[in-house]
Amino acid sequence: MKRSKKNIIPAGHRVIWIIGASAGIGEGLAKYYASIGAKLIISARSRDKLYQVKAACKGNPMNVHVLPLDLEDETSLPEKALEALRIFGRIDTLIHSAGVTQRALAIDTKLSVAQKIMDINYWGPVAITQAVLPAMQQQGRGHIIVISSLMGKIGTRFRSSYAASKHALHGYFESLRPEIYDDNIHISMVCPGFVNTSLGEKALIGNGEKYQKKDDVHIKAMSVSEFVKRLIPHLDKQKEEIFIAGSEIKAIWASKYLPGKLFRRKIREAKVI
Numbered sequence: 575m576k577r578s579k580k581n582i583i584p585a586g587h588r589v590i591w592i593i594g595a596s597a598g599i600g601e602g603l604a605k606y607y608a609s610i611g612a613k614l615i616i617s618a619r620s621r622d623k624l625y626q627v628k629a630a631c632k633g634n635p636m637n638v639h640v641l642p643l644d645l646e647d648e649t650s651l652p653e654k655a656l657e658a659l660r661i662f663g664r665i666d667t668l669i670h671s672a673g674v675t676q677r678a679l680a681i682d683t684k685l686s687v688a689q690k691i692m693d694i695n696y697w698g699p700v701a702i703t704q705a706v707l708p709a710m711q712q713q714g715r716g717h718i719i720v721i722s723s724l725m726g727k728i729g730t731r732f733r734s735s736y737a738a739s740k741h742a743l744h745g746y747f748e749s750l751r752p753e754i755y756d757d758n759i760h761i762s763m764v765c766p767g768f769v770n771t772s773l774g775e776k777a778l779i780g781n782g783e784k785y786q787k788k789d790d791v792h793i794k795a796m797s798v799s800e801f802v803k804r805l806i807p808h809l810d811k812q813k814e815e816i817f818i819a820g821s822e823i824k825a826i827w828a829s830k831y832l833p834g835k836l837f838r839r840k841i842r843e844a845k846v847i
């Protein structure tokens with residue numbers, strides 16, 4: 575199939591697999607796509623929360639299928655992907671929204687905690703993408719949406735492993751993009767700034783325990799519904815890189831346009847919690 579805008583299937587006619595759909599941005603996307611009639615597979619670890627999201631979705635309940643999974647259980651992921659493909663017979667859009675963040679200095683973060691962040695944020699999405707790709711290639715189209723972060727482009731204090739995992743996503747998916755161009759498979763890298771979800775409260779501190787505190791930057795951040803409203807028009811166009819943020823977007827401009835030394839001073843001074 576030739577790569578062309580005419581090959582974009584309207585979102586309401588798609589089969590969409592959302593990983594990280596039990597909360598936050600993934601939940602917001604699930605509710606939006608259900609409301610326009612898409613067929614959904616929703617995944618995360620918490621079966622109960624996924625069923626709550628399913629119950630809250632508008633439209634035909636038969637169109638929303640719950641598929642619990644744990645991204646840390648890497649060996650289970652290829653089989654989960656095959657199961658997801660069997661549910662509606664195909665996957666048109668794969669959304670990676672699951673993630674865990676960090677609130678600890680690099681020196682205080684146990685290696686096992688850094689690896690856990692990498693497993694959930696990077697290796698899990700890679701394993702699932704690899705397992706879904708052959709089916710997308712066979713059907714001659716697909717859209718992979720990766721919810722990265724501004725931390726996929728820059729790094730700040732308290733986020734060393736988180737920023738590393740998000741940078742890794744960019745390295746992987748930017749390399750994959752040209753490999754699957756002729757298969758008509760699109761990749762959208764989404765870089766949010768602060769969004770008001772419970773991501774920060776569940777952040778891992780150095781010993782792997784939860785931070786259990788909502789930082790000012792998240793309390794004052796945009797809501798999930800505002801974020802989803804701003805994101806959807808870009809996803810409909812299958813844009814390759816999407817930034818949605820409040821004033822923290824200035825950090826990205828600064829990284830591009832300020833002399834390196836000045837930018838790094840701004841990063842040292844930045845309020846990140």
Ligand SMILES: NC(=O)c1ccc[n+]([C@@H]2O[C@H](COP(=O)([O-])OP(=O)(O)OC[C@H]3O[C@@H](n4cnc5c(N)ncnc54)[C@H](OP(=O)(O)O)[C@@H]3O)[C@@H](O)[C@H]2O)c1
Nearest residue numbers: 594596597598599618619620645672673723768769771773
């Ligand atoms: N909120 C922000 O300010 C912000 C900013 C930039 C980027 N992001 C990115 O946006 C994405 C969504 O974050 P959010 O703010 O919506 O966070 P959230 O509300 O905490 O949602 C995170 C989702 O990931 C799932 N998850 C966590 N660990 C998992 C695992 N081991 N296996 C499977 N699923 C797992 C959670 O479900 P279970 O706990 O049920 O497994 C939940 O559905 C993340 O990738 C995050 O890095 C968020």
